[in-house]
Amino acid sequence: MTLFRTTAPAVEPVTVAEAKAQLRIGHDGEDDFINGLIRAAREEVEARAGVAMIAQDWRLALDRWPRFGRVALLRHPVVEILSVTVYGAEGEASLVDPSTYEADLVSRPARLYFTTRPEPACIMNGIEIDFAAGFGADAKSVPERLKRAILVLVAHWYEFRAGFSAGDQPVSIPPEFERLISSFRRGRL
Numbered sequence: 001m002t003l004f005r006t007t008a009p010a011v012e013p014v015t016v017a018e019a020k021a022q023l024r025i026g027h028d029g030e031d032d033f034i035n036g037l038i039r040a041a042r043e044e045v046e047a048r049a050g051v052a053m054i055a056q057d058w059r060l061a062l063d064r065w066p067r068f069g070r071v072a073l074l075r076h077p078v079v080e081i082l083s084v085t086v087y088g089a090e091g092e093a094s095l096v097d098p099s100t101y102e103a104d105l106v107s108r109p110a111r112l113y114f115t116t117r118p119e120p121a122c123i124m125n126g127i128e129i130d131f132a133a134g135f136g137a138d139a140k141s142v143p144e145r146l147k148r149a150i151l152v153l154v155a156h157w158y159e160f161r162a163g164f165s166a167g168d169q170p171v172s173i174p175p176e177f178e179r180l181i182s183s184f185r186r187g188r189l
Helices: 016-023 031-049 144-159 175-184
Strands: 002-007 056-062 070-073 078-087 093-095 101-104 110-114 127-133
Touching: 016 031, 016 144, 031 144, 031 175, 056 070, 070 127, 078 101, 078 110, 144 175
Parallel strands: none
Antiparallel strands: 002 056, 056 127, 070 110, 078 093, 078 127, 101 110
């Protein structure tokens, strides 16, 4: 099972101006660096909390169907199933008819239940499920706790700017960050 983003979010949930206000910076000399920190912090929040903050598309690739026909989509919130594709031995793609599966987009994780499961002929990654996820198209829809978590990371990482670049993050994670995202993490049994 492989999950990867196919379309990145168009905007960040926190602006450079908001981050500069948090950092109490009044000049524009480090805007590119701060923008990189925002992007890295958003990616960290999304990875640790299992969420998609701003609208983005994802693909789940499977080798075979799960035993009971239920597939969990491990990004939240899922807003739409875009397509389900099964690949043949020669790499030919066949779209699965949406009437053969039912989507539960309310649960976390969102789930698909397949009544009919056409078998892929490819041994690896023969099934692809494309879906759209995110709280909305812009920052207004993103929960404040998640935006605050980004700002906490940006501020924390900014303090370490002399020794580490935005690409080297995360250097460390402050406890406040963990508290802010704790309610968004999916529970495990």
